[in-house]
Amino acid sequence: xxxxxxxxxxxxxxxxxxxxxxxxxxxxxxxxxxxxxxxxxxxxxxxxxxxxxxxxxxxxxxxxxxxxxxxxxxxxxxxxxxxxxxxxxxxxxxxxxxxxxxxxxxxxxxxxxxxxxxxxxxxxxxxxxxxxxxxxxxxxxxxxxxxxxxxxxxxxxxxxxxxxxxxxxxxxxxxxxxxxxxxxxxxxxxxxxxxxxxxxxxxxxxxxxxxxxxxxxxxxxxxxxxxxxxxxxxxxxxxxxxxxxxxxxxxxxxxxxxxxxxxxxxxxxxxxxxxxxxxxxxxxxxxxxxxxxxxxxxxxxxxxxxxxxxxxxxxxxxxxxxxxxxxxxxxxxxxxxxxxxxxxxxxx
Amino acid sequence: xxxxxxxxxxxxxxxxxxxxxxxxxxxxxxxxxxxxxxxxxxxxxxxxxxxxxxxxxxxxxxxxxxxxxxxxxxxxxxxxxxxxxxxxxxxxxxxxxxxxxxxxxxxxxxxxxxxxxxxxxxxxxxxxxxxxxxxxxxxxxxxxxxxxxxxxxxxxxxxxxxxxxxxxxxxxxxxxxxxxxxxxxxxxxxxxxxxxxxxxxxxxxxxxxxxxxxxxxxxxxxxxxxxxxxxxxxxxxxxxxxxxxxxxxxxxxxxxxxxxxxxxxxxxxxxxxxxxxxxxxxxxxxxxxxxxxxxxxxxxxxxxxxxxxxxxxxxxxxxxxxxxxxxxxxxxxxxxxxxxxxxx
Numbered sequence: 001x002x003x004x005x006x007x008x009x010x011x012x013x014x015x016x017x018x019x020x021x022x023x024x025x026x027x028x029x030x031x032x033x034x035x036x037x038x039x040x041x042x043x044x045x046x047x048x049x050x051x052x053x054x055x056x057x058x059x060x061x062x063x064x065x066x067x068x069x070x071x072x073x074x075x076x077x078x079x080x081x082x083x084x085x086x087x088x089x090x091x092x093x094x095x096x097x098x099x100x101x102x103x104x105x106x107x108x109x110x111x112x113x114x115x116x117x118x119x120x121x122x123x124x125x126x127x128x129x130x131x132x133x134x135x136x137x138x139x140x141x142x143x144x145x146x147x148x149x150x151x152x153x154x155x156x157x158x159x160x161x162x163x164x165x166x167x168x169x170x171x172x173x174x175x176x177x178x179x180x181x182x183x184x185x186x187x188x189x190x191x192x193x194x195x196x197x198x199x200x201x202x203x204x205x206x207x208x209x210x211x212x213x214x215x216x217x218x219x220x221x222x223x224x225x226x227x228x229x230x231x232x233x234x235x236x237x238x239x240x241x242x243x244x245x246x247x248x249x250x251x252x253x254x255x256x257x258x259x260x261x262x263x264x265x266x267x268x269x270x271x272x273x274x275x276x277x278x279x280x281x282x283x284x285x286x287x288x289x290x291x292x293x294x295x296x297x298x299x300x301x302x303x304x305x306x307x308x309x310x311x312x313x314x315x316x317x318x319x320x321x322x323x324x325x326x327x328x329x330x331x332x333x334x335x336x337x338x339x340x341x342x343x344x345x346x347x348x
Numbered sequence: 349x350x351x352x353x354x355x356x357x358x359x360x361x362x363x364x365x366x367x368x369x370x371x372x373x374x375x376x377x378x379x380x381x382x383x384x385x386x387x388x389x390x391x392x393x394x395x396x397x398x399x400x401x402x403x404x405x406x407x408x409x410x411x412x413x414x415x416x417x418x419x420x421x422x423x424x425x426x427x428x429x430x431x432x433x434x435x436x437x438x439x440x441x442x443x444x445x446x447x448x449x450x451x452x453x454x455x456x457x458x459x460x461x462x463x464x465x466x467x468x469x470x471x472x473x474x475x476x477x478x479x480x481x482x483x484x485x486x487x488x489x490x491x492x493x494x495x496x497x498x499x500x501x502x503x504x505x506x507x508x509x510x511x512x513x514x515x516x517x518x519x520x521x522x523x524x525x526x527x528x529x530x531x532x533x534x535x536x537x538x539x540x541x542x543x544x545x546x547x548x549x550x551x552x553x554x555x556x557x558x559x560x561x562x563x564x565x566x567x568x569x570x571x572x573x574x575x576x577x578x579x580x581x582x583x584x585x586x587x588x589x590x591x592x593x594x595x596x597x598x599x600x601x602x603x604x605x606x607x608x609x610x611x612x613x614x615x616x617x618x619x620x621x622x623x624x625x626x627x628x629x630x631x632x633x634x635x636x637x638x639x640x641x642x643x644x645x646x647x648x649x650x651x652x653x654x655x656x657x658x659x660x661x662x663x664x665x666x667x668x669x670x671x672x673x674x675x676x677x678x679x680x681x682x683x684x685x686x687x688x689x690x691x692x
Contacts, residue, residue, distance in 0.1 A: 023476060035498060052498045064498065075525035082491020082505075085476065086426075088498065090491075105518070109481050110488050111422075116681045117477040119460035119466045123683045154681045177683030291676070321404050 013203035017189040019163035020053050020129075023170040024091060026210065030192050031089060034174060035065040037076055038093030038129075042066035050095040050154070051131055051189050070232055077103035077128065079338040081111045081179075084126040089174055093273040097130035098143050099181060112154030119295035123177040133185040133233060133284060134332050139320035143329075144233070144285040146183045150262045150294065156180040159232040161188060163204040165259055168213025176215060182340050185284075200237060218265035220272070224252035227278035227346055230295060231338075232258060235282035235314070238335040242342060245268060261291050269295065270303055277308035278345045282333050289316035312341040369577060371642055375651060375689040377419060377576050381411035383444070384435040385632055388607070390659055390684045391434070393432045393449055395611065399667070400451050402464050406430040409574075412631035413538050416579025417506060417599075420587045426474040426492050427506045428485030432605075433478035436508055439524035441473040448662040454669035461672040462502045462680070475624025482543075483507060483516030486535070490522050493531030493596070496642040504590045506534045512598075514557045520564075526596040527564045534586045534595040538573065540605040545617040558600035566598050573601030604629075 027034045036042070039269035041049045042063055043047030058066050069076040073094065080092040094100060100107070111124045132144040149157050156178050162168040166184070173180040188202055221236065222243055231239040236257050243253035247274055254272050258265060273279050292313045297309060309315070314333040322328055365528045388406040395404050396587055407414070412436035420428065421440070429436040437447050442458055451465050452458030458470045459477060469477035473658070477491075479485040485507045492505035501555070513519050514537065526533045541548055548570050554560060561568025567589070571582040579601055586597035604626035 033499075037494075050538075067494070068522055070521070070528065072521035073526055075521035078487025078489075078518070078522060079491040079494050079525065081492075082488040083495040083498070084491065085488070086492055086495035088491075088495045105481055105484055106487055110479065110484060112681075114477060115683060117459060117463045118469060119462050119473060120680045120683075121459075121471045122476070155477055156682075 009043065011205050014163045014167075014189055014206040014207060015203055016160065016163045016166045016184065017018040017051065017053050018218070019167035019206050020170055020184070021055070021057065021202075022206070023167040024054070025057060025060060025176075027089075027091075027171055027174040028057075028065065028110065033087065034089045034091065035044055035083075036069065036070060036091050037067040037080055038094065039069055039071055039076070039095055042068050049093055051186065053189070054093075055130075057096055059245060073102035074106055076107035078110070080126045080128065081106050081114070081124055083110075084124045085114060085122050090126045091174060092128045092237050093125060093313050094128060096141050097132040097145050100130060100141050100145055100148075101135055106133050107179070107181070108152050112152045113161050115131050115178070116154060122317055124179045125177045127173045127180045127182055129182045129184065132183050133187055134316075134321055134328055135186045136323055136325060136328060138323040142282065142321045144183070144316070146181070146261055147182050147285045147289060147291045150291045154179070155262060156260065157183070159183045160259065161185065161233050161236045161257055162202075163206050165213050165219065165257070167206055168211055169215065169259065171210075175212075180215065185234075185325060187234060200219045213259075216260045216263045218256055218260070218268040219256045220268070221256060221257050222253060224254035226252045226253070226278060227280060227342055228269065228272040228276045229255045229280045229282065229338075229342060230251045230258055230292075231255065231282035232261075233284055235333050235338065238333065238338050239282055239328065242335055242339045245339065247331070251342065253342060266298055266302070273299055273303045274306045277306055278311045279307070280314065280338070280342050280345050282314040282338050282341070284316055286318050287313060288318050290315050309345050309347070312345045314338050314341045321330075356648070360564050369580065371639070374577070374635065374639055375643065375647070376416055377653060378648070379581070379651045380439060381576060381635065382413045383410045383493045383658065384438050386655055386659055387434060387438060387444075387487045389481075390663065392607070394663070401453050402640065403611050404412055404451075405610050406607040407432050407435040407605065409626065409630070410538055410540060411435055412537065412576035412579050413434070413573045413601040413603055414508075415532070416576045417508075417536050417583040420584040421474070421504065423473060424501075425504045425506070426476065427508060428476050428489045428492070429469070429478035429508050430467045430482070430485065430510060430513075431478070432510075433466065436478070437468040437470070437475060440475045442468065442470045442475060443534060444658055444662045445665040446470065446647050449666040449669050452666040452669070455672040456669040462677075468653065483509065483513040483518035486513060486516070486522035487519040489526075489533055489535075490526050490529070490596070491529055491599065493533040494515035494529065496532050497529070497593075499610050502532075502591050504532045504534065504587050506587075508536050508538060510543065511537060511539040511541070511544070512551075514560060515551055523566060523596070523598065524564045525562070527566045529598050530593055531596055531606060532590040532593065534583065534590050534651050535596060535598045536583070537598065537600045538603055538644070539600055540603050542605070542609070542618065543611045547617070556600060558598055561598035566596055568598040568600065571598045574602030574626070574631045574634065576631055576635055590686060607679075613615060
């Protein structure tokens with residue numbers, strides 16, 4: 001299905017990159033305290049950020065509010081934290097989420113704790129955009145490290161997978177008074193998924209009028225009664241594709257995009273699990289200690305007697321990412337692995 | 349305001365930096381250094397007696413740096429501090445009672461008992477909760493400077509850090525970024541020769557932290573950190589430059605920590621001769637001797653007594669203050685949580 005064929009009359013469809021750019025522009029117009037900071041985001045003749053999200057913004061807003069930093073992730077994260085402490089609303093960009101490990105102190109020890117340590121006298125209203133995901137870039141440019149941050153009280157963690165929610169959540173994140181890590185999947189930015197994403201239509205309806213989508217709220221992407229499937233990013237799209245296949249076998253998957261991992265919208269998941277009695281969790285982050293483990297534990301604590309089968313998790317295997325496509329695709333949660341997990345869960 | 353609070357609160361809006369410091373001002377510098385010295389000594393005893401929980405990092409010997417630098421700052425300027433923050437806090441004007449109560453872990457503390465000794469701070473006087481990760485403030489401070497630059501205020505941020513932090517990546521990233529952005533920041537290094545027990549010469553072939561400024565196109569300056577008037581003069585120049593947008597400046601204050609690194613440090617890693625050499629340069633003794641030339645000793649003794657009374661008052665305030673409610677530990681990590689407007 002092409003983007004144009006998918007469009008209803010009068011329905012505007014945008015890519016995630018376009019939706020993010022629109023959200024940023026709107027927020028910069030709304031509040032002069034909003035500014036951008038990162039590497040390669042506004043250099044004349046440059047890339048507009050590693051994935052082109054900022055293209056055109058420098059022309060609209062000028063270099064003063066679009067600050068190109070040295071390749072110094074500690075400095076850029078620290079600058080975002082410090083500026084936020086002074087009441088600014090920085091949107092920082094990390095190019096690749098793998099670089100988060102360069103600035104763990106600024107995020108985990110400073111951003112997450114300043115409000116608490118100051119007894120509520122200070123806030124850190126910053127957003128840090130972190131592109132994640134496997135895309136033949138190997139072990140240091142393809143990780144999905146969101147689970148590390150789900151473990152940090154004081155941070156908020158958002159994962160967006162479509163243009164509508166990307167825009168609504170980014171606008172909410174910019175206006176949120178807490179530090180928000182905003183995880184986007186590299187393969188999902190464009191109008192068509194890259195080859196690895198199966199070339200699917202990745203545009204979504206994005207209204208012209210302003211809207212916000214709240215942090216901490218999950219969405220049911222597909223209703224079903226047989227099994228609950230909770231997934232993010234590429235795993236979400238693979239789960240949706242599997243759901244269509246399995247519907248032909250009479251298995252109706254309820255597919256949920258949690259959107260925010262911290263704070264987690266447990267109630268939407270619990271409600272679904274109480275209905276279906278089965279739960280499969282799929283994410284591209286590695287298995288051990290991944291956010292799926294936390295969700296599985298909570299469902300086990302709250303909904304154990306609603307479960308008719310063991311919870312299944314599908315995640316990247318516990319190895320660093322290889323580059324060779326045949327190996328890479330063996331590591332990440334493939335459509336086949338997700339399908340097998342759902343079938344296994346539904347047999348019990 | 350109590351006597352204690354009055355004694356603890358520095359008058360921050362200093363006069364023209366180029367003006368000579370008159371005798372009244374010098375006496376005030378003396379009082380503030382003496383307050384920090386006696387604060388450190390008394391809280392250490394209270395700690396040993398079990399009245400103060402946790403651990404303490406004392407700053408006796410380094411008072412001239414805290415007081416000299418903060419004397420040229422305005423109340424609206426900001427500082428970041430370290431795991432050894434008591435002197436910075438008192439010099440920047442954190443209320444003495446609130447600081448003492450914070451060390452006692454009381455609800456009336458400047459951070460409500462959530463910060464403690466290593467995170468002393470008070471935004472209302474321009475001090476972030478102290479950052480107890482070595483080098484942690486060196487990147488965060490760039491954001492303070494950036495905010496001042498973007499909003500076109502003429503505020504300045506000072507980052508206090510030790511010589512040990514100059515071997516952290518954060519020092520280099522923060523200094524370079526501040527340099528290329530011409531941020532209104534003074535990086536104030538307290539070089540007390542030891543990172544915990546490790547002597548600086550063992551971990552740096554460059555003896556002067558200030559010389560590292562050259563690598564980033566920043567002006568570096570070395571000042572006698574045992575002389576409050578010298579620190580004040582150098583810091584004044586640095587702050588003027590930073591405020592004018594021609595900063596940042598790296599100011600290295602050569603100083604010495606008279607006490608151990610933290611509680612229970614018997615200082616076996618340094619010689620008694622070295623200690624004696626530095627103790628002979630005690631910044632408080634030096635200023636007192638200078639003042640005694642023109643002032644009656646009784647004025648100085650009265651100042652000491654005023655400091656002691658302020659500390660008595662603060663300690664009593666802390667003792668009498670209520671403990672925080674245990675359940676308050678569970679709130680305040682977020683400004684907004686789902687279903688609630690605010691948890692603070």
